[in-house]
Amino acid sequence: MTTSDDDLDPDLVAVTRGTDAAAALTRPPGLDRERILWTAVEFIDRHGLAALTMRRLGAQLGVEAMALYRYVPGREDLLDGVVDSVVETLFDNEDGDDLYIEDHSGWQDYLMKLAHGVRRIALAHPSVFPLVASRPPAAPWVRPPLRSLRLVESFLGTLTDSGFSDQAAVAAYRAYSSFLLGHLLLEVTQLGAQVSLLDQPEGDPKAQAATDLDRHPNLLRTEPLLSQNKSAAEFEEALENLLDRLTGVLHEAKNSDDGSVMDL
Amino acid sequence: MTTSDDDLDPDLVAVTRGTDAAAALTRPPGLDRERILWTAVEFIDRHGLAALTMRRLGAQLGVEAMALYRYVPGREDLLDGVVDSVVETLFDNEDGDDLYIEDHSGWQDYLMKLAHGVRRIALAHPSVFPLVASRPPAAPWVRPPLRSLRLVESFLGTLTDSGFSDQAAVAAYRAYSSFLLGHLLLEVTQLGAQVSLLDQPEGDPKAQAATDLDRHPNLLRTEPLLSQNKSAAEFEEALENLLDRLTGVLHEAKNSDDGSVMDL
DNA sequence: CGCGGGCAGTTTACGGCGTAAACGAGACGG
DNA sequence: CCGTCTCGTTTACGCCGTAAACTGCCCGCG
Numbered sequence: 001m002t003t004s005d006d007d008l009d010p011d012l013v014a015v016t017r018g019t020d021a022a023a024a025l026t027r028p029p030g031l032d033r034e035r036i037l038w039t040a041v042e043f044i045d046r047h048g049l050a051a052l053t054m055r056r057l058g059a060q061l062g063v064e065a066m067a068l069y070r071y072v073p074g075r076e077d078l079l080d081g082v083v084d085s086v087v088e089t090l091f092d093n094e095d096g097d098d099l100y101i102e103d104h105s106g107w108q109d110y111l112m113k114l115a116h117g118v119r120r121i122a123l124a125h126p127s128v129f130p131l132v133a134s135r136p137p138a139a140p141w142v143r144p145p146l147r148s149l150r151l152v153e154s155f156l157g158t159l160t161d162s163g164f165s166d167q168a169a170v171a172a173y174r175a176y177s178s179f180l181l182g183h184l185l186l187e188v189t190q191l192g193a194q195v196s197l198l199d200q201p202e203g204d205p206k207a208q209a210a211t212d213l214d215r216h217p218n219l220l221r222t223e224p225l226l227s228q229n230k231s232a233a234e235f236e237e238a239l240e241n242l243l244d245r246l247t248g249v250l251h252e253a254k255n256s257d258d259g260s261v262m263d264l
Numbered sequence: 265m266t267t268s269d270d271d272l273d274p275d276l277v278a279v280t281r282g283t284d285a286a287a288a289l290t291r292p293p294g295l296d297r298e299r300i301l302w303t304a305v306e307f308i309d310r311h312g313l314a315a316l317t318m319r320r321l322g323a324q325l326g327v328e329a330m331a332l333y334r335y336v337p338g339r340e341d342l343l344d345g346v347v348d349s350v351v352e353t354l355f356d357n358e359d360g361d362d363l364y365i366e367d368h369s370g371w372q373d374y375l376m377k378l379a380h381g382v383r384r385i386a387l388a389h390p391s392v393f394p395l396v397a398s399r400p401p402a403a404p405w406v407r408p409p410l411r412s413l414r415l416v417e418s419f420l421g422t423l424t425d426s427g428f429s430d431q432a433a434v435a436a437y438r439a440y441s442s443f444l445l446g447h448l449l450l451e452v453t454q455l456g457a458q459v460s461l462l463d464q465p466e467g468d469p470k471a472q473a474a475t476d477l478d479r480h481p482n483l484l485r486t487e488p489l490l491s492q493n494k495s496a497a498e499f500e501e502a503l504e505n506l507l508d509r510l511t512g513v514l515h516e517a518k519n520s521d522d523g524s525v526m527d528l
Numbered sequence: 529c530g531c532g533g534g535c536a537g538t539t540t541a542c543g544g545c546g547t548a549a550a551c552g553a554g555a556c557g558g
Numbered sequence: 559c560c561g562t563c564t565c566g567t568t569t570a571c572g573c574c575g576t577a578a579a580c581t582g583c584c585c586g587c588g
Contacts, residue, residue: 031565054546066547067566075546130398133449140457141490143450149480156482169482170489174450174498182446185397186407186438193404216413218420225434226405234438241509295536318575330576331537339575 009232011119031063033071037085040078044127054078083132086125087147090117107162108243111176114155115239118145118180119187126188133185143177145184164250172246179242187231273496275383295327297335301349304342308391318342347396350389351411354381371426372507375440378419379503382409382444383451390452397449407441409448428514436510443506451495 039061043052054075058065072078104110122129122145133144146152152173159169214220303325307316318339322329336342368374386393386409397408410416416437423433478484 053544055544064567065545066568069547070565134394134398134453136453136457140454141487144453149483153480153483156486160482166486166489170486171498173490175502178446178450178502179442180446181450182442182444185449186442186445189398189400189408190404193400216417218424219413219417222420222430222434223405225430226437234435238439238442245505317573319573327536328538329574330539333576334536 009123011116011232012123031061031067031071033081034085036061036068036071037078037081040082041086041125041128044082044131045125048127049131079131080135082128083135083147086121086128087132087145087151089121090114090148090151104158107158107164108247110158111243111246112239115176115180115235119184119235122184122188123191126191129184129188133181143174143181145181146173146177162250168249172249175242175246179238183231183235183238187235190229190231273387275380275496276387295325295331295335297345298349300325300332300335301342301345304346305350305389305392308346308395309389312391313395343395344399346392347399347411350385350392351396351409351415353385354378354412354415368422371422371428372511374422375507375510376503379440379444379499383448383499386448386452387455390455393448393452397445407438407445409445410437410441426514432513436513439506439510443502447495447499447502451499454493454495 036057040052040057043057043060054065054068057078058068061068068078072081104113122132129145132147135144135147137144137147138149142149142152146155155173155176156169159172160166164172219226300321304316304321307321307324318329318332321342322332325332332342336345368377386396393409396411399408401408401411402413406413406416410419419437419440420430420433423436424430428436483490
């Protein structure tokens with residue numbers, strides 16, 4: 001019924017950490033920080049952030065809530081750990097850490113791979129991503145969703161090695177992170193809104209919608225267009241536009257004084 | 265000490281709803297939904313979202329927590345109301361609702377005024393904006409931060425009246441909202457990170473930072489650049505770039521088949 | 529004047545939350 | 559055999575959101 005082109009979205013992989021389910025059955029007795037963090041990720045994916053409490057997370061692990069405090073200082077730090085865990089997968093589940101080493105073909109290829117890597121994370125954990133987006137970063141210049149020092153270092157190194165000035169690389173980092181954040185946060189928000197609409201389809205279905213929409217002719221007319229989901233194509237197009245923009249910045253780097261913040 | 269150019273940022277107005285402070289002193293006895301909502305906004309601005317509880321909000325209003333439930337169904341709905349209240353100021357505190365009526369000079373002017381209006385809101389209420397950004401919208405196609413039906417209707421109407429096809433207007437709406445969301449959420453996040461760094465300047469200030477940064481030469485070298493705050497200029501430049509892109513889309517609307525999602 | 533009903537805010541109460549502190553129970557080297 | 563150490567449990571406290579019962583007070587109507 002819903003026109004969804006997501007079936008051929010290359011970033012929308014079936015998220016099958018099948019080992020987790022098996023591990024939960026065999027229940028390896030040892031508790032440790034890693035296991036707690038990934039169980040929390042899975043719990044948030046399944047029940048949402050609001051449902052995650054220390055007691056319930058303990059129960060999921062077959063343990064009392066207080067047992068978690070030996071491995072995690074408190075709930076806030078647990079959430080930080082969840083964010084870190086999810087972001088760090090960029091380094092291992094990519095085919096060998098090709099993001100850090102320079103075995104990519106040029107900075108544009110690097111930025112595209114990185115963008116799709118982050119998008120894959122966002123789509124795999126839609127309920128965790130708002131946390132990645134809005135949790136206060138460690139330093140003011142660690143901008144979500146690229147929250148790890150390693151990642152930022154890798155980003156800046158790749159661009160400066162490719163001929164970007166320090167200023168241009170930093171400007172690119174800022175433009176790139178806000179692009180990623182905006183697109184992906186909206187994409188996962190829309191994902192969440194779709195399921196939350198199915199939660200309560202109650203009330204008289206016509207009266208409210210009609211009175212709302214009759215005063216809004218443009219909304220009414222474009223509603224089918226608005227309901228289409230072209231996230232993958234839009235992401236691709238906006239990303240390519242950004243890369244084009246950055247290419248321009250890189251090449252005009254010599255004749256500098258045009259007042260742009262990009263190469264100031 | 266911190267190099268801040270914010271002093272001449274036109275969107276960074278001194279937020280003086282002075283009437284509120286005066287009203288708190290004279291304490292007009294009547295409680296109503298509007299007063300509760302704006303007191304909550306002020307409370308979040310001052311103490312952060314986490315500190316807002318029904319009991320404390322009641323205390324701020326000189327009333328027991330349960331009294332609020334006569335005007336607000338519960339805490340979640342209160343937060344929705346807070347978001348709505350803040351967003352709706354786009355219509356009144358602009359010089360007469362010039363956003364809704366078509367007394368702007370062209371769609372580009374409209375989009376610039378709207379963007380700066382939203383930015384002004386974000387900067388005036390940095391702790392509320394993450395709520396505006398991440399609270400699930402009423403309908404899937406109501407994309408933060410443009411969360412009101414009136415606003416989306418106004419947006420689509422202005423663009424289609426200016427010659428945009430329905431498809432182009434919707435594509436512009438999507439590009440525009442993700443641009444706004446990314447830029448502004450990062451800007452307020454950075455604001456919050458700055459104050460939260462001042463909260464605990466404890467620990468040995470050199471050892472940790474040095475061990476962290478020594479392994480990250482590019483970070484170390486570009487740190488002064490990364491710490492600069494050029495948000496206003498970057499916002500302006502990215503906004504102009506987006507408007508240019510949209511202008512192109514509008515003008516090539518006739519020769520359509522280039523595969524772009526913009527004029528599909 | 530009296531009085532009854534509704535409005536506005538309070539009191540009481542309950543279950544769940546994060547977490548501090550004291551408390552087992554089993555492993556293990558001496 | 560006995561400390562001691564590791565890992566998890568028990569108990570307890572204060573705060574949270576909120577359901578339900580309960581005031582005091584105003585105001586129209588006899």
